[in-house]
Amino acid sequence: MKKIQIAVDGPASSGKSTVAKIIAQDLGLIYLDTGAMYRAATAVALRNNLKVAADIIEEIKANPISFKNTSHGQMVFLGEEDVTKLIRTNEVTNNVSWVSAIPEIRTFLVAEQQRISDEGGIIMDGRDIGTVVLPDAELKIFLVASVDERAERRYKENQAKGIPCDLDVLKSEIAERDRKDSSRAVSPLKQAEDAVLLDSTGMSIKDVVEFIERRAKELM
Ligand code: C5P
Numbered sequence: 001m002k003k004i005q006i007a008v009d010g011p012a013s014s015g016k017s018t019v020a021k022i023i024a025q026d027l028g029l030i031y032l033d034t035g036a037m038y039r040a041a042t043a044v045a046l047r048n049n050l051k052v053a054a055d056i057i058e059e060i061k062a063n064p065i066s067f068k069n070t071s072h073g074q075m076v077f078l079g080e081e082d083v084t085k086l087i088r089t090n091e092v093t094n095n096v097s098w099v100s101a102i103p104e105i106r107t108f109l110v111a112e113q114q115r116i117s118d119e120g121g122i123i124m125d126g127r128d129i130g131t132v133v134l135p136d137a138e139l140k141i142f143l144v145a146s147v148d149e150r151a152e153r154r155y156k157e158n159q160a161k162g163i164p165c166d167l168d169v170l171k172s173e174i175a176e177r178d179r180k181d182s183s184r185a186v187s188p189l190k191q192a193e194d195a196v197l198l199d200s201t202g203m204s205i206k207d208v209v210e211f212i213e214r215r216a217k218e219l220m
Contacts, residue, residue, distance in 0.1 A: 001028075001220045002121075002219070002220045003029070003120050003121025003220075004029075004121055004137075004138040004139060004216060004219050004220055005117060005121065005122050005123075005124075005134050005136070005137040005138055005139075006020075006023070006029065006122070006123040006124070006137060006138070006139045006140075006141070006212070006216060007124055007125075007129035007130035007133070007134045007137040007139070007140045007141070007192070007195070008020050008123065008124070008125040008126075008129065008141045008143055008212075009125070009126060009127055009128065009129050009130050009131070009140070009141070009142050009143070009189065009191070009192070009195065010125075010127075010141075010142055010143035010144050010189075011144060011150070011174075011177075011178045011181070011182075011189060012150065012174050012177045012178055012181070013150040013151070013153060013154045013174055014143045014144055014145050014150060014200065015143060015145065015153065015200055015205065015208060016125035016126075016143050017033050017035070017125050018205055019143070019205060019208045019209050019212065020033075020123045020124075020125040021073075021074070022205070022209050023123050023209060023212055023213055023216070024123050026209075026213060027121070027123075027213065027216060027217075027220070028121065029120075029121040029122055029123045030116065030117075030119060030120060030121065030122040030123070031074070031122075031123055031124075032067075032113060032116055032117070032122060032123075032124040032125075033067070033074065033076075033125060034109070034113055034124055034125065034126035034127075034129065034133070035096075035125070035126055035127075036065075036067070036074075036076050036087060037065050037109050037112070037113070038096055038099060038100040038105075038109065039076075039087035039088070039092050039093075039096055040060075040065045040076060040078055040083055040087055041056055041060060041065075041099050041100075041105055041109065042087070042092050042095050042096045042099040042100075043078070043083055043086050043087050043092050044056055044059045044060055044063075044078065045095075045099050046091060046092065046095060053102045053103075053104035053105050054104070056099070056102075056105060057104065057105065057108050060078070060108070062079070063078045063079030063080075063081070064078075064079065065077070065078060065112075093173070093177075094173065096177075097177055097180035097181060097184075098180075100127075100181070100184075101180070101184040101185070101186065103186045106128075106186055106187055110128075110132060110133050110187075113129075113133050114133060114134075117133070117134060122134075127181055127187070127188075127189040128187035128188075128189070128190075130142070130191075130192030130194075130195045131187065131190055131192045132187050135192075138219045139196075139212070139215055139216055139219055140192050140194055140195035140196065141195060141196050141198055141212055142191040142192070142195040142196065142197045142198065143198050143200060143208070144197065144198070144199050144200070144201075145199065145200045145201045146201045147171055147174055147175050147178075148171065149200075149201050149202070150174055151167055151170040151171040151174055152167070154170050154174070155167050155170055158170075196215065198211060198212075
């Protein structure tokens, strides 16, 4: 089977990583969660109180971002430290947009993402995968869903994990992150011209996976 590249872009909490993980497993592709890399860079900036790109990058070089697949899901590390939970905290989520808008941080992380994609067939999810990171990807999906539905999905996930949250706060945070990600100067969230638009409002995870896999299999 041909090892293809699949780019999955879309707004916050549209289900990109959930479906990308399943598809990676089913089709034998590497899975790369690029949002986790921007989140890890944000954790580095907040923790060390760094605002300048060069300082953040230097710190990441000293403690590189890496991933490990386990039976409990994908773990994220900074150097030897497990930051899987830290990068999902509200503090990181509410600061990631300014860190990911810094051009030098993007150049650094995009180079790393492209290096990983050289290792073989890959499915990557993010905001600029189809437009910047993998412009020649065989399959590009732009996955969207209504803000209400995305907030409700996130609310249920949090409830299942025992994380207290408020639905209206989630809605406004998601809408605000979309606004910042879509309006930034460098690599804004944007559908690539050759991407397939998939609105998953009202669709199950299984339906979304099947839709993408059907198209992927035609290209493999
Ligand atoms: O996908 P996730 O919601 O974890 O991404 C967190 C943040 O990282 C996004 O809101 C966005 O600011 C940034 N990001 C990005 N480019 C990517 C992936 C994520 O700017 N390719």
